[in-house]
Every structure is written in structure tokens, then in C-alpha cells.
Amino acid sequence: MKKWTLVVLCALYLGASAPAWSGEKKFEIVMVAKHEGISWFDDMRIGLTEFHEDFKDKGVTAYQIAPEGGDPAKQVQMVEDLIAKQVDAILVVPNDPTALIPVIERARKQGIIVVSHEASSLAGVADWDMEAFVNEDFGRAIFETVAAGMNYEGDYAGFVGALTMETHMQWYNAGKAMIDEKYPKMRMVTEQPLEDWNTEKIALDKTNELLATYPTIKGLFGCSASSSAMISLACERRRRADIACSGIGTPSQNGAYLESGYSRAVYAWRPADAGYVCALIAYKMLMGEEIKDGVNLAKTGYESIRIQDGIIYGDAMLTLTKDNYMDYDY
Amino acid sequence: MLSRLKEWFTTGNITVRIMTVVLIAYCVLVGLVNPTFFSLEIFLDFVRNGAGQAVVAMGVLVVMISGGIDVSFLAIAISSSYISTVLCTTHGWAKPKTFLSLLVVMGISCLVGVLLGCVNGLVIYFFKLPTFITTLATQSIFHGALATFVGTKPVTASRMPRSVIEFGSGAIFEFTSETGSWYGLSYFAIPVVFAVGLTWFILYGTVFGRRIFALGSNALAAKRCGVNIFAAQMFVFAYAGFLAGVMGIIYAADLRWVNPITMVGDELIVIAAVLIGGAKLSGGSGSVLGTLLGMAMIVILRSTLVLLGISSSWNDFFIGAVILVSVAVSAWRSRQESKAALRFDYV
Amino acid sequence: MSATPLVEARRLTKTYGGFAALDGVDFTVMPGEVVCLAGTNGSGKSTLIKCVSGVEPIDAGQILFSGTEHPAITPTLAMDEGVQVIYQDLSLFPDLPVWENVCFQRIGGEKRGWFVKRREGMAFATMQLARLGVKVDPKRRVERLSMGERQSVAIARALAQNAKLVIMDEPTTALPSREVDALLGIVKNLRSQGIATIFVSHKLDELFAIADKITIIRDGVKVGDYNPADLDKEKLGFLMIGKKLDVQPVDRSAVFSGTPAIELDNLVKEPYYRGVSMAVHPGEVVGLTGLIGSGRTEMALSLFGLNPPDGGEVRRNGRPVTVGKPSEAIAAGIGLVSEDRQSQGLFLSHPITTNVTAAILDRLADRFGLVSLGRELDVGEEWCGKLNVRASSVLNPAQSLSGGNQQKVVLAKWLATGPDVLILDSPTVGIDIGSKADIYELIKTVAAAGKAVLLISDEAEELEMCANRVLVMQSGEIAAELAGADATQAKILAAVRGG
Known part of the structure; x- marks a missing residue:
């Protein structure tokens, strides 16, 4: 009995490790997105599917999973399951980066490649973190639009998802710092940005309250995807086209407000491209290729990547305006 | 006037009394910190912000009076508004900006709500299951079924029926502020008045409503007195579903955005409002006025953090504290009564 | 008495899983009569009540209401015939006011309409309570009443449904003695209004105080109907348990001294x-x-x-x-x-x-x-x-x-x-x-x-x-x-x- 177990175990071990040099290895690359069923990650899935189609002849399987309801604990569980399943590479868009650190370390110990996206704090923990652009540039772009819309003077305010959300805060901090430096006549009315917990209803109610409490507001920024459309909507209800709104968001949710002018511009990147690029990074590493400055990762904005402190940066910021938002479907 | 107020105050429902005092005290406090609070604009915003939940709270109240609890109502709200808006946009119904077409959207939503509520009622009645577990399960089922069979693609502002957008943006009367902002009493006040009035009438004015109280107060006795338990249970869940359908459209109109994967998670806030308003988890009691005050309490707590200039983490703290205090006060009261009667059942 | 009995049970038999809870019991209640059922626990008193009120179907025998035989007795039929049971738990609605409890079946008014007729119901409830000689504020919620008051409400509700026979199953168990007297007064009051009562109690004093007739049941068999005047406690106890109770009073001569416990x-x-x-x-x-x-x-x-x-x-x-x-x-x-x-x-x-x-x-x-x-x-x-x-x-x-x-x-x-x-x-x-x-x-x-x-x-x-x-x-x-x-x-x- 014992002997048999040993033999089976050996066979399994050999089976798992042996064909690594045979060239016929089937790679399994899995994206663990933040949230099942939302259009942003549906678009990302398009990228993964495209990658799968492009590389399936080379023995690659690529697909995307995500927790229902965006539950961070479930996401950790999903990554653990993938480790148990012995996949070759895990791509992850974390809900809560710190919570993922232990499992990512465990995955890497077992030789699984991990590429994170939208989590620069995981640089050095994961093999690579991939960002579509330098977050600071992105934040500055949003704030610049708001500032221009209010003629570089007056009161403004805005949203992040939560003060603990890393990328949101990076955008906010960079944008705020730029305004404080360049446009001294602008004043943020609240000490901290408001939090909407990524919920449209909260964003809308708080914008209403904000506009009633501070009637002098001339500009609103949305550093969370839920708030961008809602700040525009609140302004439209109050017929205050003079208030400049801008933020991060999807073309579908913000299209109507770009059209009506209540949103000056919306910033984004293509989740499909980001998904594709993450998968490509993992594939290149599995094939033993080096990832370095200037490597071409196929998609627009990623033709010549830059690398800094374990983070891969593209230049794929997307500025959505009245004229181009209909070109995208997510 | 003053003496009548005093009389109402000394004889009325204890919870309603406590609620009124706490509410007034809190408003005065906020007003002291930031005088902007006492403005019509802010008050009218409360009506708009709390309308959806106030409507659905009436349904939850009726369920809780019957001795049950419903945690599936937000899943029903999102399902019914999503199905309704998707149907209307794909078939081009409800396109014109008319009251009639709003009724079509609302009607479909309420119909779906009633159907899903009936699912709750049927399951609970025929399998004799506890209402909490059942609705917790159906909440997931409704939500999952919606994502699986109907879709997950949000209905955005550009696809939203015109009548729904008008419902969300129009006002019964309007003002312009000095800075040029328009504000007014939202159309949402109409469904709130409708839901409150209808619930009031059903609960206090009809024999059936009294039977719902009786069922929650003593189910065995209700059965012995020939109360049709099946009818009563089906009604309360269908009614909660119906109002959830109304709430769904209010949300859709408010946000111009229906995302089938959101709107689950705030159930407990609504249940808390009903509880703060004097309902018992064991059933048989609860009041329309108390629920409205409870809802007002929560809306005001939630919507004054910007005014007070404090972080939103305080939100949960405040709401939790109010729930705890109101429940503790009523428990303390009944303990005092027990003690006075030398009933030591609290030992 | 030559009048038609209000309820007449003939050779009533009811078995549960082979065990005869009632075995050929004859039982009558005349209009306005107070019948006390006596027997130990498990003697079949409760089963008899359940059969008469239609809650349990009978296996053999007949039950006649006012001389009419019915093929099957259902709770609804029994209620229509004026049989009202006041259960030990009283079956009241503690969260509802007194008046709604009393006229629960006719909150919608005499015509049983759809809408609450508050004033009419309140007057009706006050009237029923007055028939019992009880004063309770009809607007008070029942949970705020004393046990005795609750009992009155339960009886008033029975009256509100045109009761001709009120069955009370151990109504005094939960009552303090002062309220027991009030309850016995109510029963006498009902008798004077021609309403019959079946009264079950383990307190023999109470039986003697109000009974017109004591029906004794032992192990599912009727021992007999007795005029309370012909019985005393000892004899009643003997008939109930079928043997002489041998309880000796405590020895009073003992003297206790020393440190008290x-x-x-x-x-x-x-x-x-x-x-x-x-x-x-x-x-x-x-x-x-x-x-x-x-x-x-x-x-x-x-x-x-x-x-x-x-x-x-x-x-x-x-x-x-x-x-x-x-x-x-x-x-x-x-x-x-x-x-x-x-x-x-x-x-x-x-x-x-x-x-x-x-x-x-x-x-x-x-x-x-x-x-x-x-x-x-x-x-x-x-x-x-x-x-x-x-x-x-x-x-x-x-x-x-x-x-x-x-x-x-x-x-x-x-x-x-x-x-x-x-x-x-x-x-x-x-x-x-x-x-x-x-x-x-x-x-x-x-x-x-x-x-x-x-x-x-x-x-x-x-x-x-x-x-x-x-x-x-x-x-x-x-x-x-x-x-x-x-x-x-x-x-x-x-x-x-x-x-």
C-alpha cells in the first residue's frame, strides 16, 4: 500500500515537472479579476479570450475568473485554488493587495508566475506589476481637466472609492499636489476627498449634499469609477453646466454626460488590452524571454514598455470625449 | 397647541417618542455645527435620497409585523427594475416622455416584484421554513438568476427610457438658488406618499391588516380564529415585492443607471430603520410613523457627514449606535416593567 | 330537566394508537348548566373537550348539538353551534387592543366588511365585557393586562361569537386567588344569562363552588354524573383516582430547636x-x-x-x-x-x-x-x-x-x-x-x-x-x-x- 502511494506520488511529481523542457508543455494562464459580471472586467475577459485565440496553437490556455460581488476573501480563495491546481501563471487584479501577499508568495515558491495589475504595492511581491500608465500622470490629467474647466480658480471637491484604495489615492494625491503647486487660486473644500465605496447611490447622494453645503463649488473630480457619472448627473439635475466634472470611468456609463457636456472628459484605459498584455508578460516569462525596457507587448500604448522598481508601465491612457466615446464598448 | 403636543407625547408609542427626541436633538446639533443644515435645499435632498428606501421599508414593515423578515427585497428591487428597463429599452416601450409610459415601466417592475415576492411566500408557506433563511437563500437565487438568465450589462443613462429619466429629474415644484442651482421636491415624494398611505390604510384600516398583526402576535391563536395564514403570508411577501419593484424604478430614475450586480448589501439598513421605528423581530408590532422616523434618522445620519465635515467611517458608527441605543432602550423598558411586576423572566 | 341538551355525547370512543383515551362515554350539557369535569391527568378530560369542540374526530359514538346529529364535527361546525373553547394559553393577541381581541371575527363590523369599524367594534366589545361585569379599557393592549383581565377578554371573545357553551380548560391555574373569585363570579354570571360552561380544574374547592353537575372520568371511562351536594372532597378524590388517598397529616408534636438552618x-x-x-x-x-x-x-x-x-x-x-x-x-x-x-x-x-x-x-x-x-x-x-x-x-x-x-x-x-x-x-x-x-x-x-x-x-x-x-x-x-x-x-x- 505504502509503496504504491510512493510510486503514484513520484509519477505525479515527474508528470508535473518533466515536460518543462519538451516544448510541448501546455501552459495554463489564469486571470483573477476583481469582480464578476461588471462591464469593465467583461471587457478584460475579451482581452483574455483574444490572447487565448492567438496562442492556443502554441499550447496555451488562458481564461478569466473573478469573485461574485467583488469579495476580497473569495478572491484570495480563488488564488489558493489555482495554486492547488498547479496552473503556470496567475494574473491578478487585487481587491485588497495586502490580503493577497501571503498567497502570492506561496504561489511563487511553487514556481507559479504571478503578474498583478492595478496594484503597484505588489511590485517585488509578484513577478511583475503591470500598469497601463504612470498613475501620477493619470491623476494629473483628471485634475488638469477639472482645473481648466473652472478657469484655474475657485472651490472644488471630489471622490475616491475609499481612502484606503491605493490607485485611487495615487491619482488623487498626484492631482491634488499638482493643483496646489500650479493653481494657488483653487481650493478644495473638504480636507479629504469623499468616499463612495464604489457605490453609485452613495456617490450621487453625497454629491447632492456637497453641492447644497458648498454652493460655491466650481469643479468636481471622480477618482472612482462609480462617482464620475454621478457627479455629472448631480450637476445636470441642478442645471449647473458651469461646474467642471471629470474623472475615471467607462465610455458606456459616461457617454450620455460627455454628450450633454456635463462631463468634460473621462479618462480610462482598455481593460481588454491590459488583460492581454498581462497574459503576454506571463507567456514571455514562461518561454524564458526577458522582460526589459522597450519590449513590445503588442497592444496600442504598450509598444515600448518602461520598467521601474518592478513595475511595467505602458503608455495607454485613454482620453474619452464627446467625439470618441462611441468607439469603445465597455 | 402646546398641551395637545404634550398629550401626544405622554401617551404615544414610546419608540416613536424616543425617536422624535433623538432626531430633533441630532438636527439641532448638526445645525449648530453648520447652519447650512437648516435649508430647504438640504431638506428636499433628504426626500430624494431616502425615497427608495422609505418605500421599501413599508413593505419590510408589513412582513415584520406578520412575524417574518425579508432580506431579499433589494435583490427583488434590482431584478424587477433591471428586467423592466431592459424589456422596455429592447422593445422600445416607454420611449415617450409621458406619464403613461412611466406607468408601463413601473407596472412591469412591480409585476416582477410581486411574482418574486410570491416565490418567497410560496416557499415559506409550503415548506414551513423560517423566513430569514428562506429570503437569504432567495436573495442569492434572484440575484444569480438575474445575472445568469437576463444579463449583467448595465442599463446606462443613454439607454434609459426617457420617462424614467424625467421621473428622476422632474420636480413637483422648483426653486433656483442664488448660485443658479435648481432644486425642488422630487417626483419621488409621490410614490413615498403613496406607499406610506397605502400601508397605513392596509395595516390600520382593513380587517386584513389587523389579521396580519394578529398573525405576528400569536400565530397559533390566529389559526384557531380562522385567519387564512396562507393568504396573509402570500400577501405580505407579495406586497414587499411590489414595493421593492417601485423602489427599483426609483433607484433607476435617480441614478439613470441599473447595474444588475449592485444594490445588494443595504438590506440591514432598511431592516434597522423598521426596528428603530418600534417593530419587534418576533412580530405583531411595528408602526408606519415609527418606520418613517427610523428611515429619516438613518437618511439624516448618512447625509450630514459632509455638513459636519467628518469622515464617512463615522457613518457606520452612528447608525450602529442608534440601533443599539434604541433597541437597548426598549429592552430596558420591558425589563423595568417586568421588575415592577416581579416577573423575573429576565434572569 | 326535560329540555333538549345543548350538547349530548353518546358512547363516545376515541383511541390513540390502540390506547382508548375515551371509551363509551356519555356526556350531556344542558343550556345554562355549569358542568365540572373531574379526573386525574390523562383520564380523558382533554380528549373529551377536543371531541366536543371538533378538534379531534371521534372514532365511535355520536355527538348531538341541540338534539341534531351531525355526520362529522369540525371546529367550524362546533363554533356555529355555539361551542367556544378557552384554551389554557387563552389564544389572545397580546399586541392588539382589547376590543380587537374581543370582536376579532367582526373587526369589519356586524356585516363582516373589509374595513375596520373601530367605533362599532369598540362599543360591541364594551358591551360584551359589561355582560361579564368586567371593566377593562377596550383600547389597552392585551399584553398590559393582568392574567385575570386577559381571561375575561378571552371569555368576552367567546361571548362575542354567540357562545352557548364556554369550555374552560384549567382556567384558574395561572390566576392569583383574588382573580379566581372574580372568574367564578363570571361563570355564575354566564349561567344566569343561559350560557352553559364546562369547567375543568384540579382545585376541588372551585368545583364545589360553582358546579351544577360534576362529571367524573377515570381512565377514559365515565364514573358518573354527580350532584355536588352529594359529594365531599374525600369522596370526589376517591372517585377520581379509584382508591382511597392515604395522606397522613404531618406529625405536629415534633419540636425543633438548636441553630436554625x-x-x-x-x-x-x-x-x-x-x-x-x-x-x-x-x-x-x-x-x-x-x-x-x-x-x-x-x-x-x-x-x-x-x-x-x-x-x-x-x-x-x-x-x-x-x-x-x-x-x-x-x-x-x-x-x-x-x-x-x-x-x-x-x-x-x-x-x-x-x-x-x-x-x-x-x-x-x-x-x-x-x-x-x-x-x-x-x-x-x-x-x-x-x-x-x-x-x-x-x-x-x-x-x-x-x-x-x-x-x-x-x-x-x-x-x-x-x-x-x-x-x-x-x-x-x-x-x-x-x-x-x-x-x-x-x-x-x-x-x-x-x-x-x-x-x-x-x-x-x-x-x-x-x-x-x-x-x-x-x-x-x-x-x-x-x-x-x-x-x-x-x-x-x-x-x-x-x-
């Missing part, structure tokens, strides 16, 4: 009682009686750490002790068997053993704090044996036992803790006379084993049977002490009434 010195708790001094010696049973409000129950609760006293001293074996909460009382060796065993004494849905061992689990536990089921079972069986608890298995839930046996389990629970002082509050309330005798014996055995027993009771007979001495409280003070030959029923009653 428990001694109260000038105990005060305003507004309930004041200046209470008394002592109970090991082996002694001291009876304590008095009307509701006399302070006796409140004082007993004080001794068990509920309702702590404001002043005075409690001494155990001569040493002062404080009993501020029940756990301290238990530690001081004091046990209380409360009157309301349903809500305070028993975990009804748990097995009998669990109930017996509930208060001594820490003693049964091994050094890891674990309790083995085996030990628990042993203890449970030991006590059930000692106390003669009639149960097929000690693992059955406590609610499967009759009232008398439930009370024995409560006693066992406290005896198992080995208290030196045992306070028994109305230990035989709601228990049939057969079980009562068992409990009397038990009290004497406990005392003989050297325990000090404080027996609180409303029943003079019980005190005469069990207590060495009887203390009578009035308005919060001890008004009389009856010992030796003075402790007779008549003298006790006289002292209670303020003689």
Missing part, C-alpha cells in the same frame, strides 16, 4: 414587606401563606437572591450571608422551586435528564470540564426513581410529561443540588390530586432527611398536610403563626382573610 432577622424590602423575622430548622417544614400582595412570594424571591432586600439580615446556620443573586443563594445552599415551572423551572424541549442535571453540571464534570452522557443518565435515572417520575425514558423531552411529573422533575433538579434549605412556591398548582399526594410525601421525605423546607401555598389543605408550622402574612408583615393543633385548615383560612 435559615433565619431571617427583620428583613425589609419596600414596598413589598417589612420587619419579617422567622426561622426554619433542619427537618422542619414551615408553611407560608397569605393573599397575593401580602408579600409572601416577594419575600421568598428575596431569599433566593431575586428581589434583594433593602435591610435586615439572613443567617444560615447562625452565620450572616448575603444573597444578592441566585448564584450566591445556590452557593449558600438555598434552592427555589418556583411556581411558574413552564417559564422558570424547566427546559421543556430538553430531555428529562438534562433538566435534572441542569443545576449540577459543574459537579458532574470531570477535570477537563466535560460531562459524560453516561453519568448524566445515571443521575437522571436515580432521581426519577426516587421521586417516582412516570416516564418511559429519561431521554424524553420534559414537555412529554404530565404537570405533576414535570413538577417532580423541577423538584429533582433542586434536590440534586443538595440544598439544605428548599423554598417551594406553590408546588402543586395545576397538578391532579393523585400527583399531589406524591408531592406531599416527597416534601415529608425531604424534611425527614434533615432539610429545612419553606412551603409557600394558597391551599390550606396542603399546609395542614405538610407544614409543622404555618406563618400567615398580611400587607407585608407576618400576621399570625399557627403551630401544633392550631394549624388547621379553618384557622389558616381565617388568618389569611384577616381574622
